[in-house]
Amino acid sequence: MTGSSDILAQFNRLEQAGAIDTLGELRRENRELDRIITDAALMVSYTDVNSMLSFVIGRLLDHFIPQFLAFLVHPPRGEKLRQYCYRNLKESEDMIDPLYYNLMKERFTRNPAPATFAEIAEELGQDLFGDDIRSLGPDQIYPMAGIGGVWGIVILGKKVVGDSWTELEMKYLDRMFRFLSVSMQNGLHYESSITDPKTGLFTHDYFVRHLDETVALCQRHKRTAGILMMDVDHFKKFNDTWGHVTGDVVLMRMAKVLKQTTRAEDCVARFGGEEFSVLISECTTEGLMTAAERIRTAVEALRIHVDGQVLSVTISIGARLIEPAGDTGSLMLIGDADKALYVSKSEGRNRSSLYMSGLLDRADYIRTFKNTI
Structure with missing residues (x-):
């Protein structure tokens, strides 16, 4: 009985110190790390941009649905900005003024840390962002960086269901978009090597x-x-x-x-x-x-x-x-x-x-x- 009492006393002390909660948080984070590593391994198997984005959309659907999602991508060889926009993870015809992309890219070139749209607007100037982008409900903004610096931006709206993004969810998104940045940049460089720059057709x-x-x-x-x-x-x-x-x-x-x-x-x-x-x-x-x-x-x-x-x-x-x-x-x-x-x-x-x-x-x-x- 003495041994059982000692174990119970130690457990109570750990619980009072918050160690049990910390251990649970670590376990959840380890599960998230395992998941993102598995996702990253699968993502690198794709060679074209559309397949990569479809994979990411599928992964997000497993966990949460943002009201709005946009990938703004500037391919190699000076091609015009590409936009992949989604409403509730379904493709939409929304278009974002390239001016906003340039503003946010410049910000992330100075400071590569992800930020909220409110923070970026406050930092750069509220009057620089009009109702056209605000009406889309941007919330979290992530840079897409690789060789040569920032070459893309991810804009994420609020969740359709649930409260604001949790810290664990934002960690998952940050890691997912980091892996996507590397894979997509490799895919874009490969694409540029096999396509004609003037027409976009194959060579x-x-x-x-x-x-x-x-x-x-x-x-x-x-x-x-x-x-x-x-x-x-x-x-x-x-x-x-x-x-x-x-x-x-x-x-x-x-x-x-x-x-x-x-x-x-x-x-x-x-x-x-x-x-x-x-x-x-x-x-x-x-x-x-x-x-x-x-x-x-x-x-x-x-x-x-x-x-x-x-x-x-x-x-x-x-x-x-x-x-x-x-x-x-x-x-x-x-x-x-x-x-x-x-x-x-x-x-x-x-x-x-x-x-x-x-x-x-x-x-x-x-x-x-x-x-x-």
């Missing part, structure tokens, strides 16, 4: 590497895919008449059309100059030509306003189906698609042509697409 080299992989998959799993090679009609004349700045606008608008008219799994690239390429995954001949026509008609419908005039452009397209049989390499497939592109140009431009190696293919093509193309 020629990346397209060819992806094509090599697709050809191998088609041969291994008996699938079919397709290539589209396209060229802006009379682009040199357009540049000479309206100037290279307007020409660049055409290329950027066309890139946007290509992204909008293809699937997420398709690979869209700027092949060089005014020439573009699309790798259509998992398609038949009919599907490939349908995709070509969808792109061609969308570009034809483009209108570019210059000096009070409305301009338009057209494109010619060459298509080549990738089949599982044979040992056709990437360069030959691209060459075949280019031959079909040349046919489109020689037959009047603003049309789509399919590469065919024989008369039976041509007869089948005419029979299938004569009334649709």
Whole structure:
């Protein structure tokens, strides 16, 4: 009994001293550390920004829902500010004035510690932040820093349910956003190495590497895919008449059309100059030509306003189906698609042509697409 009394007395002394509560807090914090380490290990497995953000959103959903969340990201190579905004962790079309990003970035460059929006507004000047950002309900602000300093900002609103953020929750968020900063910066640098800076499409080299992989998959799993090679009609004349700045606008608008008219799994690239390429995954001949026509008609419908005039452009397209049989390499497939592109140009431009190696293919093509193309 004496031993039991001693143990009870020691426990009472520890409890009175607050040690038991401290031990419980340490255990909870250790669980949080284990969780963030696990989350960080999973996060680094993603290579693209959208996947990383989806992962973070999923993790936040497990614990709390902020009324508003925004990631303001300035990618490498001087590209414009990207904004990923969410209401109740669902994507929204909210946009934040880049002026506020620059103000907060400057503050975090001097002092990298996370802060509340109220603290930042008080520090920098209340009159610098208008109703447009205040109406979003910003609460906690976190810097995204890495090589080269601060390159992004996270804006977090109040929780939908519950009181203000607890100290443990803010520690979790701080660690999560630190890991996200490193992973996302690596992802952005990789993205910049495989994308064309003017259009945001993939580069020629990346397209060819992806094509090599697709050809191998088609041969291994008996699938079919397709290539589209396209060229802006009379682009040199357009540049000479309206100037290279307007020409660049055409290329950027066309890139946007290509992204909008293809699937997420398709690979869209700027092949060089005014020439573009699309790798259509998992398609038949009919599907490939349908995709070509969808792109061609969308570009034809483009209108570019210059000096009070409305301009338009057209494109010619060459298509080549990738089949599982044979040992056709990437360069030959691209060459075949280019031959079909040349046919489109020689037959009047603003049309789509399919590469065919024989008369039976041509007869089948005419029979299938004569009334649709």
